[in-house]
Amino acid sequence: MISSITFGDGGTDGWWTCVFLVVVLFTAYHLAVAVRRHFAIRKLGGTRAYLLANNPLSGLSNAVIVAENKVGTYRIVRLMSKFAQNKTAELNDEIYNSLPPESRNVYEYQFFPGSRTIETREPAHVKAILATDFYSFGKGPNFHKMWYPFLGDSIFATDGKLWHNSRSLIRPMFMTDRLSDLIIFERQIEKMMKYIPPSGQTVEMMDLFFRMTMDVTTDFLLGESANSLDYPNSEFTHAFNDVLVRQIRILMLRLFSPFDKLFSKKEYYRDIKVIDQFIMPYIKQTLAIPPEELEKLTKSDVEFTFLHNLARFTRDPKVIRDQLIAILLAGRDTTAGTLSWVFYELAAYPDKVDRLRAEILEFVGENGTPTYETLKNMKYLRYVLQETLRIHPAVPSNGKLLTLQTKRPYVCKIKEALADTVLPGAPGAPSISVLKGDTVCYSPMTLHSRRDLYPPVSEQFADPSLFSPERWYVWQPRPWEYIPFNGGPRICPGQNFAMTEMAYCLVKIFQKYDRIEYRGDWHGQQDTRAIISRPTLGVPVAFYAAKRD
Numbered sequence: 001m002i003s004s005i006t007f008g009d010g011g012t013d014g015w016w017t018c019v020f021l022v023v024v025l026f027t028a029y030h031l032a033v034a035v036r037r038h039f040a041i042r043k044l045g046g047t048r049a050y051l052l053a054n055n056p057l058s059g060l061s062n063a064v065i066v067a068e069n070k071v072g073t074y075r076i077v078r079l080m081s082k083f084a085q086n087k088t089a090e091l092n093d094e095i096y097n098s099l100p101p102e103s104r105n106v107y108e109y110q111f112f113p114g115s116r117t118i119e120t121r122e123p124a125h126v127k128a129i130l131a132t133d134f135y136s137f138g139k140g141p142n143f144h145k146m147w148y149p150f151l152g153d154s155i156f157a158t159d160g161k162l163w164h165n166s167r168s169l170i171r172p173m174f175m176t177d178r179l180s181d182l183i184i185f186e187r188q189i190e191k192m193m194k195y196i197p198p199s200g201q202t203v204e205m206m207d208l209f210f211r212m213t214m215d216v217t218t219d220f221l222l223g224e225s226a227n228s229l230d231y232p233n234s235e236f237t238h239a240f241n242d243v244l245v246r247q248i249r250i251l252m253l254r255l256f257s258p259f260d261k262l263f264s265k266k267e268y269y270r271d272i273k274v275i276d277q278f279i280m281p282y283i284k285q286t287l288a289i290p291p292e293e294l295e296k297l298t299k300s301d302v303e304f305t306f307l308h309n310l311a312r313f314t315r316d317p318k319v320i321r322d323q324l325i326a327i328l329l330a331g332r333d334t335t336a337g338t339l340s341w342v343f344y345e346l347a348a349y350p351d352k353v354d355r356l357r358a359e360i361l362e363f364v365g366e367n368g369t370p371t372y373e374t375l376k377n378m379k380y381l382r383y384v385l386q387e388t389l390r391i392h393p394a395v396p397s398n399g400k401l402l403t404l405q406t407k408r409p410y411v412c413k414i415k416e417a418l419a420d421t422v423l424p425g426a427p428g429a430p431s432i433s434v435l436k437g438d439t440v441c442y443s444p445m446t447l448h449s450r451r452d453l454y455p456p457v458s459e460q461f462a463d464p465s466l467f468s469p470e471r472w473y474v475w476q477p478r479p480w481e482y483i484p485f486n487g488g489p490r491i492c493p494g495q496n497f498a499m500t501e502m503a504y505c506l507v508k509i510f511q512k513y514d515r516i517e518y519r520g521d522w523h524g525q526q527d528t529r530a531i532i533s534r535p536t537l538g539v540p541v542a543f544y545a546a547k548r549d
């Protein structure tokens with residue numbers, strides 16, 4: 001029948017028949033998938049979230065986003081242009097504001113029935129993904145595969161047993177307040193301060209923060225810093241800066257698969273080689289230390305490094321390499337990006353600088369050295385950091401793929417097959433069925449900017465869009481409404497390390513300076529998100545040294 005269909009000038013055309021068949025099979029397949037998924041969703045007892053786009057046409061072209069009387073924008077084109085302009089926060093607001101009142105905080109879209117993405121800013125959903133239904137969600141095999149050349153089998157790229165092993169391996173180094181960490185902060189922050197020019201001269205602080213956190217993290221991991229403060233143009237520093245950008249480019253090109261293979265990955269692999277050439281000698285050196293010597297080293301709080309700790313539990317250089325790279329990645333950009341935002345915000349509020357400095361002088365004095373105890377007791381200092389992470393969470397968006405595992409990971413004793421699951425409904429709303437393979441994204445940034453989760457604006461509680469550390473004196477976010485460090489079993493293990501490092505840095509800077517002046521376009525600032533948030537225009541400021549008694 002089909003072969004008798006005629007096209008064009010009336011002759012039977014085998015090619016057209018093939019195309020026709022492909023279209024029919026493609027449509028039939030997707031219809032079958034859609035029907036199967038429809039029933040699977042119903043069977044789970046939940047519903048779908050508000051559907052923003054249902055097929056390539058509505059997804060790619062005319063998905064109507066109704067945002068304050070603006071109708072009919074082109075979603076993907078718009079998304080890409082907002083992303084290119086570093087305005088994804090604006091786009092998120094626009095999308096969420098366009099949702100119907102009964103589904104204000106969650107929506108979904110799909111180009112084909114089998115590729116569904118759910119986006120949520122509902123605390124109950126975040127709690128389920130990160131904690132109560134933890135084993136149903138993970139990074140997924142695709143993420144592991146895509147990041148493998150750079151991150152290997154490290155804590156960041158894995159789920160289940162591999163992830164659990166990594167977590168156990170690194171946990172001991174983050175369990176206690178280590179004196180050696182304070183010594184590292186002192187050493188590297190002091191060095192950074194030498195690069196701040198005399199009063200009144202402009203300095204690009206973001207650049208200094210990225211170099212300083214690179215040196216702190218390598219010092220912590222290897223016992224020796226990469227010294228990017230003194231040598232910002234070293235091959236290693238460049239490779240580490242570039243590799244993430246190249247990794248993101250590779251991930252984005254995957255959207256155009258299989259044509260992504262046409263693009264060369266030579267530079268990406270070259271960067272990884274440079275990074276490995278820097279790290280591997282340290283690993284070799286450490287593995288040459290006899291186990292009994294390593295055990296002796298554990299007694300020394302100052303000499304014992306992260307690398308020593310890893311070598312006590314595994315002699316496999318690849319396992320050690322993967323974990324080191326992951327911590328370097330986790331620890332550097334997050335802390336540098338956050339510190340950059342702290343100084344961007346403070347530069348607009350001289351009164352808050354005064355208040356912060358007064359607290360620092362009260363607790364540490366002009367020349368004193370901070371301890372864990374003094375840092376913990378300085379409330380305003382902590383509130384400055386918490387407030388910065390509320391407005392500018394370092395990881396603004398996060399996603400979890402519903403895992404395709406057939407068994408629960410071994411850490412959980414229940415062995416039944418991992419089935420589809422549901423995200424709990426908000427009060428008064430039905431739960432949302434989630435099927436294996438669906439992608440679920442939650443965004444700390446959009447969650448933190450939900451006005452309905454905050455108390456009314458008052459004299460003590462400023463508008464939530466404003467930087468106001470003072471609000472923390474009268475307000476405590478409810479669980480799962482403030483998640484800069486994630487939560488549940490995958491909560492950031494470096495949280496205490498990062499908060500101490502940033503607090504230490506603020507103390508050192510404001511012991512010396514009592515005024516900051518912003519030397520750029522403060523209001524024109526944007527948010528670049530190469531996974532980690534940072535100010536697009538950098539942080540050009542001038543510091544003014546305080547008069548000493």
Ligand code: HEM
Pocket residue numbers: 155156167217326327330331332334335338389393394395398484485486489490491492493494495497498
């Ligand atoms: C302001 C600083 C920091 C912030 C806001 C932050 C935030 C986060 C977040 C949101 C995650 C979860 C990411 C995901 O879902 O994949 C995470 C994971 C992680 N962070 Fe941090 N982080 C910071 C600093 C650090 C530091 C300094 C270290 C180590 C020195 C570190 C080590 C890690 C590790 C190892 C993970 C992976 C945990 C796992 O998957 O089990 N972080 N961090």
